[in-house]
Amino acid sequence: MPTDKNIDLTIRGSHASAPPKAAKKILDVAYDLFYRRGIRAIGVDEIVKRAGVTKPSLYRSFPSKDELAASYLRQYDREYWERFDEAVAAHPGDPRAQIKAFLTRIGKRTQVADYRGCGMTNAAVEYPDHSHPARVVSEANKQELRRRLRAMAVAMGAQDPDTLGDGLLLLIEGAYISGQLFGLGGPAQSVARNADLLIEASLKK
Amino acid sequence: MPTDKNIDLTIRGSHASAPPKAAKKILDVAYDLFYRRGIRAIGVDEIVKRAGVTKPSLYRSFPSKDELAASYLRQYDREYWERFDEAVAAHPGDPRAQIKAFLTRIGKRTQVADYRGCGMTNAAVEYPDHSHPARVVSEANKQELRRRLRAMAVAMGAQDPDTLGDGLLLLIEGAYISGQLFGLGGPAQSVARNADLLIEASLKK
């Protein structure tokens, strides 16, 4: 049996004998570059150079640049719901506090120089074609976000849960975008406050 | 024989100088392609091909592709404030109705297949570098939008005008983005309703 010192974190197959050493470095570097500077702006040459590998190594682990971009977004997706679930777990049974915690965190994250917003949102803007592998991941992520927000609006006892859930989604997307548009001191810092106002106005009297 | 079938609409007189016959076609085509498919996704070759001209014609009227993109956004900017001012003019002295009219219009525009959101927002996502000519135009447009929304929040008598103005901006940006993410039936259709709820909750009691 192989040493198995490195556990494969992407549950591909149950093959324990697939330790793609280069693949992880490539994905890590691609994640950083794609997120910070955009997918279209980054060429595969720069990725392999920064990762210290060569191009064939990239194409042995990923069938194309588009699929590498999709892998980046799948990784982003996992971390996204981790953060979301943390906010939920911090306030059991209190959806309003859960939302507030999640949005407060988003508002804080937007208040740094060179904030780049949501990788999912950015990818969808870069690829209008609905069949693009990256966009498929992005749209699925947003559908799930919408589903959760609407469910939480129900749990909060909103008069019109779908409208409130969608309103919260609009505020969140607005925070991602205005965060990268305005930088420090931008409108995104008020996302939690505005969301709370909107929630208050949407509850059954 | 120069049949002169192409009318010159810029200069008075029958046969005055014909300044930018090609430039206008180039900008028109670039506007459409840049908006629908993204700036980075479109090459200058495709622009000149669709415009029925050649590359040197483009580079005689525009110093670079980046500057052509900036020109596209300046045109977008003019039309943007035209639409904004129309909503304002439709309800003199009633900022709340002005906002509602503007957002109702946005909400409607988002409810078409392949809606592509706001050209300004998209350009900023495509070009994270603050010094890029296209981004400079985009950021100026958003700063002006923020300024107007905050001023209208003051005029509405909000308890905290800056927060309300920024909240409206978040909803608007969210509508642009979710409009292109979700297509028909997406959250963007509720932008006007949510904005009105937020306004109601933000007025001085």
Next chain:
DNA sequence: CCTGTATCGTACCGATCGGTAACATTGTCA
């Protein structure tokens, strides 16, 4: 040892990127 297997890197592909030099064509007025 030998041999199979899998990952590695060198070198290269055609296509396209943004941009330009040099030339042909055109309209205008003296």
Next chain:
DNA sequence: TGACAATGTTACCGATCGGTACGATACAGG
């Protein structure tokens, strides 16, 4: 008509795009 200036066109540039053929290399089990 002749001369000028502006515009349009052909052909091309080096750089980079995403992607690959193929040989070198490392390492396992017999």
